[in-house]
Amino acid sequence: MTLEATSTKPVVHRGHISARIERLPRTRWQVKARVVVGAVTFFDGFEQLMLAYSLPVLVQKWSLDALQTTWLITVGGLGMLVGALSGGFTADRAGRLKVVTGALIIFSVTSLGMAFTDSLEVFMVLRFIEGIGLGAAVPVGASYVNEIAKAKGRGRFVLLYETVFPVGLVISAVASSWIVPRFGYEVLFVIGFLPILLTPLVMRLPESPRWLASRGRLEDADRSMARIESAVEKDTGKPLPQPDLSVATEETNERGSFLDLFRKKYLRRSLMLAGLWFSAYFVNYGIASWLPTIYSKTFNADVQTALQYSVATSCAGLVGCLVIAFVIDGLGRKLCLSGAMLTASILLFTLSGLGATSAIQVVIWTACTAVFIFAVNMALYVYTAELYPTKIRAMGSAWGGAWARLGIILGPIIVGQVLATTGQISTAFTVFGCVAFVGFLIAAIFGIETKEKTLEEINK
Structure with a gap:
């Protein structure tokens, strides 16, 4: 049985979509889609840490004590928790790109509002709403990029997209360390409005064919797939080979629900992922959110120096993200995740044992830790999306994202x-x-390997 590469007829079953995706070569089209969604992810990372690097100034502006400062940091996380859960649920029903677009508009507009308010209460409300957009964009975007990727090299393909998130963190750190002392935090939040310009680019992308097929919209899935195939043929200058329908694994046609995350084999996967997401982000943001304030208050560094020290940690984390992108398909997901978490725990115990007695000491050891923790943060996006079928993939990613927000x-x-x-x-x-260390134990004991398998094979 064969299927023409650019057929305009509806596909017979969902497995045809996966077979057609698996025979696509890497071309400029995949790069374009990854760059557009990646640009949204970049600004998501940029805006997530703007508050941390503005915090020393905001603490002085509103004379905040430790408890108030903690809540100012936390309110954004609460919004991200709501955004992760609601975004995943909505994306599995309304579509990946609609949610990414909506999230983009939310965090762009609220960032602008935060730049022009002098009220702490209004600022915190806007930060909560901004968090909803920030929490929804990344996991849903990761689901989309996973679904347009074929099995071979999927880890590298997705993680090179995800790397723009820590790039956003680094650029946020660099920009903040230069802008905030000279022009004020307000300018930083005005820059946070710029991603709204990406809206038309996102809306022009074809919706995920895998998602459309999973919803029973086979004709729409075929049209979306045909758009992709046409773009790929244009890039290569030659017709695509016919898909190998012997690998056309078909998922069930049942509609997914949140409870599916806890049924059969997915219960173990969901619990394992909850522990990994929570432990990695607990460590990452627990350290990163407070580093500028620790440098300024504990070690009496001025604002600019405190922010520059924090930049070193973010830059080191970016190195870890690049390394994991190139080794994860070879070493596998389980080894990369467990090994990175174990190394991070050893580095943190070492810093604690040394007493964390100087700013330079903290810079060096937290930067080393960031290499491995950032790598885990990135790897979890590709790993989580792989562990769930299309009908609940965005909800599964949202489940992981929710534990990250916690x-x-x-x-x-x-x-x-x-x-x-x-x-x-x-x-x-x-x-x-x-x-x-708990994260290491979870990955080592309960993790499963998914490298070089199609999304459908993993979720038979």
């Missing part, structure tokens, strides 16, 4: 409590080391 919420709170009660930052690094 980590983002609790990490800074723990740091705030430790600093408020003991004043010993070394104790906080001990806590982070313990959490990272």
Whole structure:
């Protein structure tokens, strides 16, 4: 049985879509789609850390104590938690690109509003709403990029897209360290409005054929697939080979629900992913959100120096993201995740044992830790999307993202409590080391390998 590469007839069953995707060569079209969605992800990362690097100034502006500062950090995480859950649920029903577009508009507009308010209460409300958009964009975007990728080299393909997120973090750190001391945090948040210009580019992308097929919209899936095939043929200058329907694995045609995440084999996967997402983001954002304030308050660094020290950590994290993108298809997901979490825990225990007695010491050891924690953060996006069928893939990614947001919420709170009660930052690094070690155990014991398998094979 054969299927013409650019057929205009409806596909017979869902498996035809996966077979047609699997025989696509890498061309400029995939790069374009990855860049457009990646640009949204870039600004998501940029805006997530703008608050952290504006915090030293905001603390002075509103005379915030430790508890108020903690809540100012946390309110964005609460919004991201809501956004991750609602975004995933909506994306599995309304479509990937509609949610990405809506999230983009939300976090762009609210960033502009935060630049022009002098009210702490209004600022926090806008930060919560901004968090909803930030929380929805990345996991849903990751689902889309996973679904247009074929099995061979999928890890590298998706992670090179995901790497733009830490690039956004790094650019946010660099821009903040230069802009905030000279022009004020307001200019930074005005820049956060610029991603709204990406809206028409996102809307012009074809919707995920896998998602359309999973919803029973086979004619729409065929049209979307035909658009992609036409673009690929234009890039290569030659017709595509016929798809191999012997690998056309078909998922069930049942509609997915949130409860499916906890049925049969997906229960174990969901619990494992919850632990990994929580532990990685607890450590990452618990440290990153407070570093500028720790440098300025504990080590008496001025604002510009504190922000420059924090840039080093973000830059180191970017190195980890690039490395994981190139090794994950060879070493596999399980080894990469467990190995990185174990190494991060050892580094954090070492910093705690040394006492975290100087700013330079903290810079060096947190930067080394960031290499491995950022790598885990990125790998989880491709890994999570792989572990669920199309009907619940966005919800599965949202489930992981929700636990990440819980980590983002609790990490800074723990740091705030430790600093408020003991004043010993070394104790906080001990806590982070313990959490990272738990993450290592979860990945090592419960992780499963998915490299070089189609999404349909993984979820038979």
